Structure formats: C-alpha cells, structure tokens
Amino acid sequence: MxxxxxxxxxxxxxxxxxxxxxxxxxxxxxxxxxxxxxxxxxxxxxxxxxxxxxxxxxxxxxxxxxxxxxxxxxxxxxxxxxxxxxxxxxxxxxxxxxxxxxxxxxxxxxxxxxxxxxxxxxxxxxxxxxxxxxxxxxxxxxxxxxxxPEVLMFLVSDTLRVGVVTGHIPVAQVAESISPDKILAKLKLMDASLKQDFWIRKPKIAVLGLNPHAGDNGLIGNEEKDIIIPAIEEARANDLLAFGPYPADGFFANGAYMKFDAVLAMYHDQGLIPFKQISFESGVNFTAGxxxxxxxxxxxxxxxxxxxxKASEVSFREALFSAIHIVKNRRESISLAENTLPFSKFSRDRD
The missing domain is CATH 3.40.718.10 (Isopropylmalate Dehydrogenase)
Structure with a gap:
C-alpha cells in the first residue's frame, strides 16, 4: 500500500x-x-x-x-x-x-x-x-x-463544474476585462484540468454569454459577436470541444448544463450563483492551473x-477528498505518460 x-x-x-x-x-x-x-x-x-x-x-x-x-x-x-x-x-x-x-x-x-x-x-x-x-x-x-501565468477558479461537484473568466473584480470592470485571448486561455486551462485532474478524455465545455439572451445578435450588446464567439471558434480550431455562447438564465433553468462536462462563465456571480444553488453543500472550489x-x-x-x-462540514469534507482525488489522478497521469502509454487508450471517464 x-x-x-x-x-x-x-x-x-x-x-x-x-x-x-x-x-x-x-x-x-x-x-x-x-x-x-x-x-x-x-x-x-x-x-x-x-x-x-x-x-x-x-x-x-x-x-x-x-x-x-x-x-x-x-x-x-x-x-x-x-x-x-x-x-x-x-x-x-x-x-x-x-x-x-x-x-x-x-x-x-x-x-x-x-x-x-x-x-x-x-x-x-x-x-x-x-x-x-x-x-x-x-x-x-x-x-x-x-x-x-494563468489560473482558473473552478467550482466542482458531482453534478456541475463551473469556471469563471474573471474572478474577484467589480462587475463594472467585467466587460472591459474579457477578451478572445483571455477566454481562450481559460478554455485551454479548463480542458487540460478536466483531462488531467478529472480524467475526462474528451471534455465538452459550454460557454456562457455576457449579456442577457447572449446579446440577441447584437441587440443587447456586442461582446458575444466581437469577443466570445471568436474565442469559441479559436478554441474549436485548437481541437477543444467548446460550445455557445448560451444565455445564462435559461441554460441553468432548463438543465442544459447536464449535457456538458463543465461550464465557463464570464464573471463571478454568473457562475457561482447557480453553482451554489445546485451544489451548495457538496461544492468545492478548486484552483486549476x-x-x-x-x-x-x-x-x-x-x-x-x-x-x-451549526455549520455543516459537508463541503469541507468534499474539498478534502477532492484534493486527494486530484493529486492521485495527476500522479497516475504522469506515470502513464512516463511509461509512454497513450492517454486515448483509456476509455473510462473518471469523475
């Protein structure tokens, strides 16, 4: 042992x-x-x-x-x-x-x-x-x-994984803080973490829009057309399975998140409010990257x-076990790589 x-x-x-x-x-x-x-x-x-x-x-x-x-x-x-x-x-x-x-x-x-x-x-x-x-x-x-150089605030549970492009910054600074390069960097980090830390071979990532209704084709803002969609297209050109942008409200309300391995939100509350509503007691904050x-x-x-x-220890206990799980997954990934065994041979998705 x-x-x-x-x-x-x-x-x-x-x-x-x-x-x-x-x-x-x-x-x-x-x-x-x-x-x-x-x-x-x-x-x-x-x-x-x-x-x-x-x-x-x-x-x-x-x-x-x-x-x-x-x-x-x-x-x-x-x-x-x-x-x-x-x-x-x-x-x-x-x-x-x-x-x-x-x-x-x-x-x-x-x-x-x-x-x-x-x-x-x-x-x-x-x-x-x-x-x-x-x-x-x-x-x-x-x-x-x-x-x-780059990290990802990644909230994870058994039912949902959510990362954010911008972290602890004022909402007034969010729009000016996102760019195609920044979104692409977060998508690459999320994809790598899902593979290395959670053993998901081909992660599917949903990307949320910034504006209501994901901008409604520019009617409620141009960030989707000018920033988010180009980032998604570039991600797909790099063989990342990224999809969107999706309107955040309907995406979580209709359960669409269950079709994806992770979700990339544009800002803190856009991702963390639904995450905590869905996975509050069992949720874990993981710093990827x-x-x-x-x-x-x-x-x-x-x-x-x-x-x-009165405090529940459930989330802390989950954080402890998540840390153990991720360390072991990383070490096993390194061991496999050192033995030149191709990752693609492993068909299981270990969450």
Missing part, C-alpha cells in the same frame, strides 16, 4: 466557521484511512472550537514539521505562540492576522513539497489584507506564490453562525 498523502489545512478566519468544519471533518476517524491531515494553526484555538462542537475525543498531535506527522492522527503545526482572543462572528484584525499566518505557513510547506495538497478554510478577504497579502483572495495569492493542488469549501466565513455549532 502506498504512503498516504499529507494534506495541509489552513484554518481561515479564527472567528469564522473554519475550525468548526475542520474539527467536524477530522472527528470521523475514517478520514485517516485516506490521508494524513496536517492543520496549520494552534491547539488552543482548536480546543476552543472543539468545545463549542462538543467533540471531546479528537486529540491533535503537535508537530513542528510535516515529516513528523502521524498517519493515524489529526496533526497540527503551531504557527504562532501567543494567546489569541477568539470572538466568534466578529470580523476584526485578529481574524485576518491569524488566518494569514496559517495560510503563509501552509503555503510555504506546499511550495517546498513538504505536503501533497492544501485545503483552505474560508478567509475574510478584507481583514486579511496586510503588507504580505494584497490580493482579492486565496486564488490570486496562490497564483503569485506558484508563479503560474497551479503546479500543486489547492481546494476549499464553496462557502465563506459564515460569521452569523460561527461558534454556534
């Missing part, structure tokens, strides 16, 4: 639901059959949320380096030593400070290859800002740390229920 993967876990905002969903996930000892989890935080903060969750039989193994991790326990690396005042449900400087310390330490180990993947609990994108973190979110920070694997639950800090033992 091969060695279990070491999965790093950053705790997110200490005043949010991050540690609650982490603890509820790791309280199921069956997790240790699939991976060796390593939490980046501090036992005192974890103990606070363990009590609020009424979970008393989960003990953290304190380590200083991933190489010391026990494969049969929940491991934790201390990222600070001082006491932290925890105020569940409060968005403050404390929450952002320790969210960053956890993320930075975990990312350092991820970049160094000391852990096999990273699962990030939710941060507050405002209070985490500091001289070392000036990014709209996890995605952009990890892209910079990885040195990746990085040389390492990072996933997260598809929800935020949920301050309104923080510290009340």
């Amino acid at each position: 091969s060695e279990k993967l070491k999965i790093g876990i950053s705790i997110g905002d200490v005043n949010g639901i991050g540690l609650e969903v982490i603890i509820k996930t790791l309280a199921d000892s069956r997790i240790f059959d699939y991976c060796t989890p390593i939490v980046y935080g501090h036992t005192k903060v974890a103990s606070f949320y363990r009590r609020t969750c009424n979970i008393h039989d989960l003990n953290f193994n304190i380590i200083t380096h991933p190489s010391e991790a026990s494969p049969k326990k929940a491991n934790i690396i201390h990222c600070w030593e001082e006491d932290v005042r925890i105020e569940p449900g409060i968005a403050n400087e404390t929450g952002g400070k320790y969210a960053f310390l956890s993320l930075e330490h975990a990312t350092n180990d991820l970049v160094a290859g000391e852990i096999d993947a990273l699962v990030t609990a939710p941060i507050n994108k405002d209070n985490i800002q500091n001289e070392n973190f000036s990014f709209p979110g996890h995605t952009e920070y990890l892209q910079q740390r990885n040195g990746a 990085l040389s390492f694997v990072r996933t997260s639950p598809d929800h935020g800090t949920a301050y309104d229920i923080a510290g009340k033992n």
Whole structure:
C-alpha cells in the first residue's frame, strides 16, 4: 500500500466557521484511512472550537514539521505562540492576522513539497489584507506564490463544474476585462484540468454569454459577436470541444448544463450563483492551473453562525477528498505518460 498523502489545512478566519468544519471533518476517524491531515494553526484555538462542537475525543498531535506527522492522527503545526482572543462572528484584525499566518505557513510547506495538497478554510478577504497579502483572495495569492501565468477558479461537484473568466473584480470592470485571448486561455486551462485532474478524455465545455439572451445578435450588446464567439471558434480550431455562447438564465433553468462536462462563465456571480444553488453543500472550489493542488469549501466565513455549532462540514469534507482525488489522478497521469502509454487508450471517464 502506498504512503498516504499529507494534506495541509489552513484554518481561515479564527472567528469564522473554519475550525468548526475542520474539527467536524477530522472527528470521523475514517478520514485517516485516506490521508494524513496536517492543520496549520494552534491547539488552543482548536480546543476552543472543539468545545463549542462538543467533540471531546479528537486529540491533535503537535508537530513542528510535516515529516513528523502521524498517519493515524489529526496533526497540527503551531504557527504562532501567543494567546489569541477568539470572538466568534466578529470580523476584526485578529481574524485576518491569524488566518494569514496559517495560510503563509501552509503555503510555504506546499511550495517546498513538504505536503501533497492544501485545503483552505474560508478567509475574510478584507481583514486579511496586510503588507504580505494584497490580493482579492486565496486564488490570486496562490497564483503569485506558484508563479503560474494563468489560473482558473473552478467550482466542482458531482453534478456541475463551473469556471469563471474573471474572478474577484467589480462587475463594472467585467466587460472591459474579457477578451478572445483571455477566454481562450481559460478554455485551454479548463480542458487540460478536466483531462488531467478529472480524467475526462474528451471534455465538452459550454460557454456562457455576457449579456442577457447572449446579446440577441447584437441587440443587447456586442461582446458575444466581437469577443466570445471568436474565442469559441479559436478554441474549436485548437481541437477543444467548446460550445455557445448560451444565455445564462435559461441554460441553468432548463438543465442544459447536464449535457456538458463543465461550464465557463464570464464573471463571478454568473457562475457561482447557480453553482451554489445546485451544489451548495457538496461544492468545492478548486484552483486549476497551479503546479500543486489547492481546494476549499464553496462557502465563506459564515460569521452569523460561527461558534454556534451549526455549520455543516459537508463541503469541507468534499474539498478534502477532492484534493486527494486530484493529486492521485495527476500522479497516475504522469506515470502513464512516463511509461509512454497513450492517454486515448483509456476509455473510462473518471469523475
């Protein structure tokens, strides 16, 4: 039996639901059959949320380096030593400070290859800002740390996969931020990820329009004719199975998304609102295009229920298992390539 993967876990905002969903996930000892989890935080903060969750039989193994991790326990690396005042449900400087310390330490180990993947609990994108973190979110920070030229915010579940051309930017900037080259780059990333990370041999990708009714042939905007359709045509010339553009409302309402392996939306809410409506509890946020694997639950800090033992761990658990699945798929793909076995020989679609 091969060695279990070491999965790093950053705790997110200490005043949010991050540690609650982490603890509820790791309280199921069956997790240790699939991976060796390593939490980046501090036992005192974890103990606070363990009590609020009424979970008393989960003990953290304190380590200083991933190489010391026990494969049969929940491991934790201390990222600070001082006491932290925890105020569940409060968005403050404390929450952002320790969210960053956890993320930075975990990312350092991820970049160094000391852990096999990273699962990030939710941060507050405002209070985490500091001289070392000036990014709209996890995605952009990890892209910079990885040195990746392009990444794709990719929301995935058993029933739907949605990526976005533009990420955390104001809606007023969306139209000026899309171009044929940018859309084509995202389509190429999505196609490559579907093949390598999800083992779908010939992915079919639906592309959404930007305007209502996908522009109605220019009646409600020209972005479809001038930008999106040329990108789709170029993608097809590059042997990508891209189709569209489709009006977003009807596309999701009539279930057309079920005919495709993934959907490329033009902007954040266009893709994430239907995704969260369809796959909220089981959805996972995956950053495609990085040389390492990072996933997260598809929800935020949920301050309104923080510290009340009301948070569901389902999405976080799915994010953990997705990270394991993707790492293994990538490694198997590399192994097949190194043995010169053509990918086309494998007829199965492994999701």
